[in-house]
Amino acid sequence: MVVITQPFECGGQFAGFVFVSVLHERLELQDGELKDENLTVITFTASSKFLTATGRDAEDPQAVLPQTRLLETLVGVGSWAFSDRTASGKVRNFAVSPIFADTVYALGTWQPMSVAANAPFAIPPQFFPVIMSLTSPGIAIAAIHRLVICHIRRLRRQMLESAARRTLPTADHTSEVSAEIADIQMSFVEMAETVIRDEAELEQLVHNKNVLLKEVHHRVKNNLQLTSSIMNMQVRQVKSPEAKAAVQRLQDRGLGLVSIHRSLYRTENLDRVQTAQILAELTDQILTVGQGSDGAIALERQFDEVDFYPDQAGSLSLLEVEATTNALKYMGDSTGKNRCS
Numbered sequence: 054m055v056v057i058t059q060p061f062e063c064g065g066q067f068a069g070f071v072f073v074s075v076l077h078e079r080l081e082l083q084d085g086e087l088k089d090e091n092l093t094v095i096t097f098t099a100s101s102k103f104l105t106a107t108g109r110d111a112e113d114p115q116a117v118l119p120q121t122r123l124l125e126t127l128v129g130v131g132s133w134a135f136s137d138r139t140a141s142g143k144v145r146n147f148a149v150s151p152i153f154a155d156t157v158y159a160l161g162t163w164q165p166m167s168v169a170a171n172a173p174f175a176i177p178p179q180f181f182p183v184i185m186s187l188t189s190p191g192i193a194i195a196a197i198h199r200l201v202i203c204h205i206r207r208l209r210r211q212m213l214e215s216a217a218r219r220t221l222p223t224a225d226h227t228s229e230v231s232a233e234i235a236d237i238q239m240s241f242v243e244m245a246e247t248v249i250r251d252e253a254e255l256e257q258l259v260h261n262k263n264v265l266l267k268e269v270h271h272r273v274k275n276n277l278q279l280t281s282s283i284m285n286m287q288v289r290q291v292k293s294p295e296a297k298a299a300v301q302r303l304q305d306r307g308l309g310l311v312s313i314h315r316s317l318y319r320t321e322n323l324d325r326v327q328t329a330q331i332l333a334e335l336t337d338q339i340l341t342v343g344q345g346s347d348g349a350i351a352l353e354r355q356f357d358e359v360d361f362y363p364d365q366a367g368s369l370s371l372l373e374v375e376a377t378t379n380a381l382k383y384m385g386d387s388t389g390k391n392r393c394s
Contacts, residue, residue, distance in 0.1 A: 057153060093117050095160045096152065099128045104157065116140060117162050119147055128158055136165070204234045208241065215245045219252070274314035281307045305378055308338050309370035313363065326366040329356035332373050339377045350381075 057073040093108035095117075101124035106114040118124070119137035132150040139145055148161045211222035222242055230238070284304040291297045312334045316326055333356065340350060361369060 057156070092161060092163045095162075097124055097158055097160065099155055099158070101125050110162075117145060118160075119145075124160075127160065129155065200229065200231060201234070204230050204238075208234070208238055211238075212241065219249055221246055221249060270314040274311050277307050277311045277314065281311065302374075302378060305339055305374045306371055309335050309374045310367065312338075313366050313370055316366075324362070325360040326363055328359050328361050328366060328369060331366060331370060332356050335370060335373050336377060339374065339381070 054074045054076050057075075059071045059073075060067065060069070061071055062068055091109055093106065093110045093114065095106045095114050096104040098104065103114060106112075110117045117139055119135075120140055121137055122135075127149045128151075130149075132148070134146065134148040136144060136146050144165060145162050146165050150159050150161075151157070152159050214220060215222050222245060281304050284300050284307065288297055288300050288304070291300060309331075312331045313326060315334075316331055333354070336352070336354060340352065
């Protein structure tokens, strides 16, 4: 049996010993308590004496003891584990644990692959470095995609949508976004907000400018029409044919400028003038004023759709007035009917 002795004191003075004795048979494991069939548990004393043996090799415990370590070297160091070869040359794992300190110890031994052998898909340990080297790039790519690439793609989609629709993107405040990408996204949101606000202000300024320019052209057109009306009143009072012709030519030139400013007032694009429309209006006005009562004027006209700048359109209208006036002045035939083209 195993006897344990412990001294005790009473009132600070030695009073005697307490003895506890346990039979060797009581230290043996009961049937069914040992789950691993490949495991063998041996109990021994600090003096290397066998007490019990339970498990697969219980009948011959000497065959599963470590080859290079004696039982005396396994005691006195607490609980620890190691691997060693047995007398038969097999590699086994060993674990030593004290049952009673410096008195009784338990030694467990099992084959290293006993747990893996029972697994449905056992992988030899030497293949683990190869498996890790093959799976590491995939794991790294998946991590980069989840933490970086997917957020960069989301930011790219927000940039394209904001540029196409002029909408303000929303910042992503999820915890998966890194601080650097979150800073980039916040900077883009602030920049997009600034750009949209500046564009709105510029559009408002351009609209105000167009309104003012249209008002200027409208006022100039009204002033020129007023001047033309005054000239028309003076034409009625002038008796000299030469003076009347000179005033009418000035009136025609004024009407040409009126047509240009009227066109600029009506159009949305103040930088371009449609010359075909202006030339048609000028021709109709000159014919209405200069057509005589002795015959009808048959007019054939064709204009190309060309856009001019306002200053170019002014010179063209003056040229049109001079050419049409001269045509009305010097045209005529023997039949008494006039034809202008």
